[in-house]
Amino acid sequence: MAIWIAVLCTLLTVVLGSLHFLGAFRRRRPKEPPLDKGYIPWLGYALDFRNNSSEFLQKMQRKHGDIFTVLIGGYYFTFVMDPLSFGAIVKESRSKLDFEKFASELVRRVFGYHPVSTDHKIIQLASTKYLMGDGLVVMTQAMMENLQNVLLHSLGAGVEGRPWSQDGLFHYSYNIVFRAGYLALYGNEPTNGTASKKKAQEHDRTHSEEVFHEFRKYDRLFPRLAYAVLPPKDKMEAERLKKLFWNMLSVKKTYTKDNISGWISSQERDLEENGVPEYMRDRFMFLLLWASQGNTGPASFWLLLYLMKHPEAMKAVREEVDQVLKESGQAVKPCSTPVNVTRDMLTKTPVLDSAVEEMLRLAAGPILIRAVVEDMNLKMANGEDYILRGGDRVALFPYVAVQMDPEIHPEPLTFKYNRFLNPDGTKKDFYKNGKKLKYSTMPWGAGTSICPGRFFAVNEIKLFVFLMLLYYDMELVNGEEEIPPIDNSRWGFGMMQPTHDIQFRYRLRF
């Protein structure tokens, strides 16, 4: 008899434990946001969220309002959709809302890197020194020189007339910006004397092409890898690519290069000083490659595409670019050395700046996630008080909450190149409910986890577009073709990508 009671008790414990694990007992407590667990135990809304986070969150916002908690793959996420209340989340101390917990799990899974507690500080220190202020001048110059090699190396040489070349615009933009950015950060093939300079440049071009080719394979697998839903064959391919990159970007190989950026070398050294073993530092190099090169290429694609689709925007940006070049005392001439666009010249382009911000508003879709360390109060901008439960996650999705809000950005789906400019050329402010917004777009995230490469990223995009407009005439092969839709499987990971490429042609302007 006693045995049967013990068996029954164990069974009951297992059943209750499983039900608890699956979320069956979770109830909304007083002052907590509306709770929606969906219909599938444990998974909740995981499938809807993964298939199209943007559509899912719009639906939830219509159903529950500006704050709600949803079950996604065993985790409870509270989404705050009111931009006036964002400050309460992004400014909260790390002892209450921790961004590293979630990021660490992701980084382990997708890059094989095991984070240490000093990583964030190391990234921040290196980025402040090498990607901002004087460091940004150096990095912008390095990007410029590598763009000259990758984009302008054969300027009209040996070609009669001005024939058109054709390519997929996404492939072309991503390829050029990735390769130049990679070389600027990770260094160039060493040279010894001018005789081998040409050879070294040629090597840089072929090597960076190879890196890009492999990177795109990984990039395509990335969203499903991050959600841990890759089928076995793709999982094996992701493992192969990870190992390939750990090797290709290994610390040993990196130090054989010339012109390695301070951003890369100082982070590597700091990790070593903090006791991170070399094989782990190889993996960190791969993490940095993805963070630094996965977004600027797609962003450059969207910007060129919007400019081509909006001739008045193309005209305004081209006039500005031509004017800035003229003021610098340079001119674009056939078969001469390429022009040098400096960081200083990039500070004189308010129209291009507005076009970049508008492109980011339309095509950047990060999701900011923090772990709720213990129960805490959240005061919304409208005065309502909520309790966030310890162990849950709190998340912001600025694309829906701000960037597509017609009250903040009228006709939100339309590209308006001068949306961020006042008629006198100064930067515009944006309002909701009559209150000025601190965050009218949020492509870079915000708070402690804000993208530390944002100033360099903008300069990379601007340099590429600057040179394309100075040197080339461009047009879509089919001018009537619609802008391709966004690939909905990539929400949450930074810049969005199109579902398919679009063909364009380009030829020298002179």
Ligand code: HEM
């Ligand atoms: C259009 C281009 C880019 C976009 C839209 C972008 C966006 C972002 C976003 C949304 C985050 C995460 C913020 C969060 O979790 O709250 C991030 C993190 C990061 N980004 Fe960028 N980024 C871009 C380019 C770059 C570049 C060029 C670099 C470096 C050269 C860079 C380096 C990083 C690093 C290292 C992190 C992780 C920071 C940390 O964990 O402390 N990003 N980026």
